Amino acid sequence: MFLYSSESSSTELSINAPKEAGRWSVWALTVSKAGLRFSAPIKLQVFRPLTVDFHLPPSLVVSETLEVDIKIGNNINSCVDVTALLALSEGAQFVSNGLLYVTERLRLGPHGATSLVVRILVTSPGVKNFTVEVNGYASATCEGLENVNNTTLSGAVIHSATLEVYVExxxxxxxxxxxxCANEHLVVSTTDSYRYEWIQAPRNHESMIVEVKATKSKNLGPVHIALAESKTKLDKMYRITIGDADNTLSHIGRGKHNYGIQLSSSQTLDILGEDVWRIYWITWDKNTISFGNGSFPRNGTLLKWKMDKKIKIGEIGFASAWGALAEFRIWNFxxxxxxxxxxxxxxxxxxxxxxxxxxxxxxxxLAIPRIDRINGGGLVAALASLTPLLSIQSLENMGINSSEKLEVVKMLPGKIQSILSFKKEDDSFSEHPMLGSHRATVSILEALSKVQLYFNVDPDLIQAIKRWVQLRQEDDGRFMPLDADVKLPILNSSDGSVSKIQSSEVAHLENIVEITAETVIALYDIGIETDADSDTLQKAKIFLENSLPNVESPETIAAVTLALVLVRSATAAWAIEKLRNASTTEDGEFGWPHFTPKRDAADWLYESQSDKTLKVSISATAEEYRASLYALSTFCIIGDLKSAQSVTRFLFYRSHILDNHYELLYPAVKAFREYNALANDQHxxxxxxxxxxxxxxxxxxxxxxxxPSQTLYLPSLPTKxxxxxxxxxxxxxxxxxxxxxxxVSDQTPLLEIKSEILEEILPDRSSIEEIEGKLPTVKIQTCFKWKGDRPSPVLRQEITLFSGFELTPNPPQLLNPPQEMAEMQHGSHNNQIWFIFANISTTCPICVQFNARSSYIISSIRPGYAKIYPATREDLAAETFFHAKEKSSLLKSVTSDDIITWFGIDGPEVGNMNIPAGCERKDMSKIVPKEINVPATTPASVSFITDNQKEIKFINLVTYTINVDNKSDIHQNFNEAVVTTTQKLLTTSSAKEKNIIQLENTTQQPSKLINIKKIRQVNKPKIKKVLLGEVQTGKFNTKKVDKSIKPIMIHAPKISLLTEIEKPHIESTTTIKNKSSKTSTPNSLESWTHQTTTFPTTTTSKIIQKLISHVNTEQIHDIPEKFIKVKVNDEADLQNNHVNSESNDNQYVLLNKDSLWDMLKEAVNDEAKRRELSNILREKEV
Incomplete structure (x- = not known):
């Protein structure tokens, strides 16, 4: 990269040649205000005497075996003796010898090539490296082995690749x-009494370190420290006064209140700091009282006095003057x-x-939580991955060097790109593009503002996000939750029990108040830059102040308190008091006694001297943990170390909650960092x-x-x-x-999941894939149920395929989605696939079907894994493992012990998901039929006949179902293929073929002829949007229609063609007795897909000929009516059409590239199909 300007006309660059031989092209990319521009390419020819090539899958699982084909080529015109050294990193081994190294020697002819096939077994998780080093030595002859030990090096190449190995x-x-905090005492002196708080003096030494934080009311200080034989003997007491005379004087006196006697004094200007901790030391050894600054005794001595030998110091008291507040932190070494x-x-x-x-x-x-690996994906995981940014300063205190800090900063571009992938067009963020999320947008806004300190983020982007947030504020100051901000029931993470039941109205109100408080906290943390920022906070403050008396849940109380403290509300003191009352246990410790079903006192310490051997249960919900984080931030802001320390202990004894709640990781690191700044023990x-x-x-x-922090590895588990x-x-x-x-549990209080392999598609016979032993393509179906009593929030379904597998280009098919469900989103990376659902209000199963394939040869394959969970609560996931059925090639080298380890003694669970009453009573495995013969059926076809100047109008409304051959490249969101041959009700024109795509199967019924001569308006039934209508015109004659003639159904391997054939033996005209037209509605038991929706339609006698030839139904949801409809014109249009009855007005709708390619491939093979179809029709006529 270099900068180009008007001052520099040209420059020279040196680039390294590509490692691989072949033809390469080099482009120059210019970046300017006008945009991006590529230069013309420069062709490069790279030559290497020897080439080595092999490929590894992105990942494997422990105990799997990979077969690697290493191709070695000789590009010179002479024989070469090759020595190949194959090496693996620790945690993998070659199956042939069980070692990390393999050496092979061979001879290659001129321009010759060969393959080395090795099998690798992985034994431990982590990143594994596979390196192949090949050295070639020129050989004078291609015969014999006399020159095997020659030393003329003709070429050398090293090729290395890595793969990630995961645990089973x-x-x-x-x-x-x-x-x-060992040997620490915390003492708080109140402002309304000049009274000492006493502790025992150290027994093994005569000194202590004291930290003092004074708070200014009228005046700052003074504070008093008493050294006494007993707190009841006032005459045997010495007192040290710090910061007397407006923080300018310190002295040592005798007696409790000194009475004006100063034994030793010193000028100490500003010795006390307002709301900051100052460290002092005190000693009383050798009958001498000494006092000084710092944490090292006898350094910086300020006061000294010889004690009475008869006084033995046994107790120490701490107090502040009248009207002053002070905190003391005493350390006894x-x-x-x-x-x-x-x-x-x-x-x-x-x-x-x-x-x-x-x-x-x-x-x-205090150690900042660090999670090396975050399972799952989505916006929550992306936000949690930014937590190291908040802990960089804390990492320095923990001894993290600059290189590790650099690694944290280097990961930012990828993390930021991951977060921006969730950005919507209106500058908000959400897990689902069709559902907004105020809470997620606020969290991302706060995170991006922190990222700006280490990485350049477009300021216009941050301002746009902030503006979106501010525009959502209501007139009364509140921020309303959006569709994706659904508040889930408060469940205990350990047993799923509900800790407190609230009515829907109360829960909705508290959700509004909590979101408003979170918005205030984030906006205040970002900073107030404009009057609009100030007005937003002011309006929200008034709303929170009015809502404070009505909130009840711990999370809402704590969030409102923190927000009011930040904006310096007049009701902040009342909010803090309410927070203390709600978070104090019977023992006076921090906890949530009114909201936790179990007694949760603060006796967490398991003393070794205690006779108790039972472990006390430590339980808390995610909501209580978040509430405690808000409380910790509140106490840190007001400087209440004693309360903050109690909250910190509560949180750390429940730190296992962070193992499964990634949504709490970012606020936890933020709160702990604030505590570290308050409670930093420098001594x-x-x-x-x-x-x-x-x-x-x-x-x-x-x-x-x-x-720095130190890590020790335990030799065995379990242990104490x-x-x-x-x-x-x-x-x-x-x-x-x-x-x-x-x-794992495939059923939770909210979700249920099942996953299975429906079919294995083997490679073609005698194909290269079969000869090489490639694995079959698998067709997988995953179904889930939402069991909540309210519409679901955003749900994220993640599927980990078998090692080496990946999603095929054919898009996944969504089966039986409810009509009100938001559009499904999906993506994939390597063997990871994810689907996003939202707004599911039915308990009926919803299934996704897709194909996966592998280009690698792997044995001892471990099971696949599927889970689904609310996008913001991965701890509520339903999970399942799945594998192939018996005698499958995927089970090669799998033992019975492996099956027992994976699925238990009973083996894999067999059976389908229970379908609740009211859902479709179908076997879920038959939603998409396999390759079986389907009996001939008659499509639901309705023909409308009109008598207008002896002209007949026929309207055929038919449905189609398409099945793709398992080996074809056509999208597999079609079910079965049918070629239907039906009669053509025309008498004046010769038979000609018309192609109509059939959209669904219905019950068998003959074609109906309906006379609509006098019908001007027809009822508006609901029909499928994807129904295609074909209207045919022709002269009316008096021949009758033989209703007994049925269409011929012929199975074909690909998209079916509906061909109409004229029958010569039509005897009479069909008379219609119907006075109204009725169009059959879809059967309620039909299998719906995400491409199928309904809309009302109107049919009149003024219908012109219209043919929609092809409709792309891939990934279509709620198709606008303007794309698919039957056009109705007036009588004049009808007469104009009568003049040219042979003209066709074809309409093409939503045809994509893949569908067009499939149609072109069919056209190539059309001749063979036409011959086959002609033979069948000829046999039928005979």
Missing amino acids: GREKTHTESTYF NEESGFSQVLHLETPKQAVPGSERGELTISGG RFMTVSLATSGMEMTETLNLSKDR VFVYATGAGCATIQGKTMYSSYA
């Missing part, structure tokens, strides 16, 4: 964490007593043997001892301010980890257990 089954993580706890790290019985892994992470201070010096229950691991670590910390400071210990499991 579903990878799961469970986190047990603890946050503690005790090497004998400290903090102890036991972490229970367990794995379930259903874990895949050998997949268990465990690790301990020890960090000084940290701790000794942490760790030991497992079997003593397989013992470790002692020293934690200081600059010590005993923690004991001495010294002083705060630390976080996180124990993680990772394992894989096939134990």
Whole structure:
């Protein structure tokens, strides 16, 4: 890349030649204000004496075996002795020898080539590298082996590729964490009393570190620290006063209130800081009281006084002056007593043997949550992937070097592009393009504003998003939720129980209040730049103040409180008080006692000295966890360290919630970062001892301010980890257990899912694919049910195909969707496929069918995986595994033990999803028939006859069903192919063929002739939009129509053609007794697809000839009526058409590129089909 301007007419560039031999083209791309422009290409010929080529799939699963075909070519005109070295990284091995290396020696003739086929077994997860190094040595002769050891190197090439190896089954993580501050005391002095709060003095040493934060009311300070033998003996007490005389003087006195006696004093200007923590040290050893600045005793001494030898310091008191508020944080650097706890790290019985892994992470201070891998996709996962940005400053404190910070910044472009893929045309964001989401848009707005600090984001984009948010504000200040902001029932993540039931009206109101509060929090965090920003916040503040008395749920109370504190509302103090009352347990600790069904007190510590062996249940819902995050941010903003620390402990003892709730990861990191800024213990010096229950691991670590996080790997699981910390400071210990499991639930309170392989399409006989042993193409069907009592929010269905498989070009087919459902969206990447649904209000199953194929040869294939979940709550997912049926080539090298591990002793579940009453009573496996013979049926055909100047009008309304041969390239959203031959009711013209696409099957019935001579208006029945009408005109004669003649049904492998043939033996005219025209409506039991909808139509006698030849039904939903309709003209048009009755006015609608290509391929083979059809018709006539 270089810059070009008017000052530089030309430049020179050096580029590396491509690694692969062949012909290449080079273009120059210019970027200017006028746009992008490509230069003319420059052709390059790259030559290499030797070439190596092979391909690896994007990913494999542990225990699978891959067959790799390595092609080695000689491009010189002489024989070459080749030495090929094949190497694998750790965690994979060659099946032939069980090693990481294989060496092959062979001889290639002039311009010769060969293939090396090796089989690779992967044994552990991670990124694996496969490298092939080929060295070629020129050979003087192509015969014999006398020159095998020659040394004339004619060429060398190295080709390397990587693939990702995943664990078997579903990878799961469970986190047990603890946050503690060893030998710490927190004391808060109130403003309405000059009263001391007492603690015990350290027993093993005569010093302490004190942090003081003073708050200014009328004056700042002073604060008092008392050193006494007993709090009841006032005469045996010394007192240190800090910041007296308007924060200019400090002194040591005798007695509780000094009474004006100052034993030692010093000028200390601004020694106290307003609302900031200042650190001091105090010692009383050697009968001398000393006081100074900092965290290191005897450095920076300010005051000193000789004590009375008879006084022994046993208690220490802390107080602030009248009308002042102060907080004290006392650190006792005790090497004998400290903090102890036991972490229970367990794995379930259903874990895949050998997949268990465990690790301990020890960090000084509060550790920011880090998730290395986020399962699933969607907007929630994309937003969660940005959380490292919020923790960059915290990562520095944890010892993360600049290279790791650079990696965090490097991933931003890809993450930003992923987020922008969810952008709608109106500058909002949502999981589904047809449903808006206010909550998602606000979250993305806040995240992009943070990204601007590290990566250039178009400011116009951010302003456009903010403007969209502001324009949605109502006159009273509220922000209304959109369709995708559906509030799901409050379910306990562990057992699915409902913690509190609210009426729909109350829940809707609280959802409005909560969204308004979240919007205020985000807009305030972004910053107030214009008067419009200020007006928006002011209106929202008034609405939140009026709504505060009516909110009840923890999440709404906490969100409103945080918003009012940020905008400095006059009711903020009342909101904080309401938050404290709602979040205080019976023991006076932080929790949500009124909303949790179980008693959830704050006795979480599992002391090793305790006689209790049972583990206390730690339960909380995602809503309570989010509410606690809001509460933590509130207490951090107001500087209440004691309350914030209690909330932090509550959150960290429930940190396992973050393992499954990615939607909470971003706000959690944001809140924890705020706490770190408030509670930073700069003087940290701790000794942490760790030991497992079997003593397989013992470790002692020293934690200081600059010590980075340390990770220890557990030798075995399950286990218990005993923690004991001495010294002083705060630390976080996180124990993680990772394992894989096939134990999933295909039914949840809200969803149910089933997935199966309907058909395997083998390669053609004697084809290259069959000779190479390629795997069959599979036809997969996945069905799900929404079981909620309200329309569903946005649902995301994700399917992981077998390793090496990918979606075929044929688009997936949606079966039996409800009419009111939003249009299905889908995408794919490698072997991952995802579908997006929304607004599902029926409990009937909805199925998706698609084809997948593989170009790789893999054995011991692990099962496929499917899940569906609300887009914002992956923890509520219904999951299932699926595999091929017995005797399938996909089960090659799969043992019975593997089947038991995957599906249990009973094997794969057989059977279809239960269909609720009122749904179509059909076998779900028969929604799309397989390749079987279908009996001949008569299409629902209605012929209208009009008598106008002896002219007859025929209107054939027919439906079609198309089946594509399994090996063809035509889209497989058609069901079956039928070639229908029917009679043509014309007497004056010769037989000619007309092609009409049949759109659906109905019950057998003869053609009906309906006289509509006197009918001027026909009722408006509902018919399919994709019904195609053909109107034929001809002179009327008196011959009768033989109703006994039935159409001939002939099966064909591809799109059926409806051919009409004139019958010469028509005896008489059919008389019509019907006085009105009736068009049959679709059967209620028909199989509907997402291409099929209904609309009212009108039929009159003034219908001209109209033929819609082809309609593309791929991915059509709610087709506008203007594209498909029967044109009705006046009488004049009818007479004009009578003059030229032979003319045809054909209309073509919505024909896409793929359908056109399929039609062209059919045209090539049309001659063979025509001969076959002629033979059949000739036999029928005979």
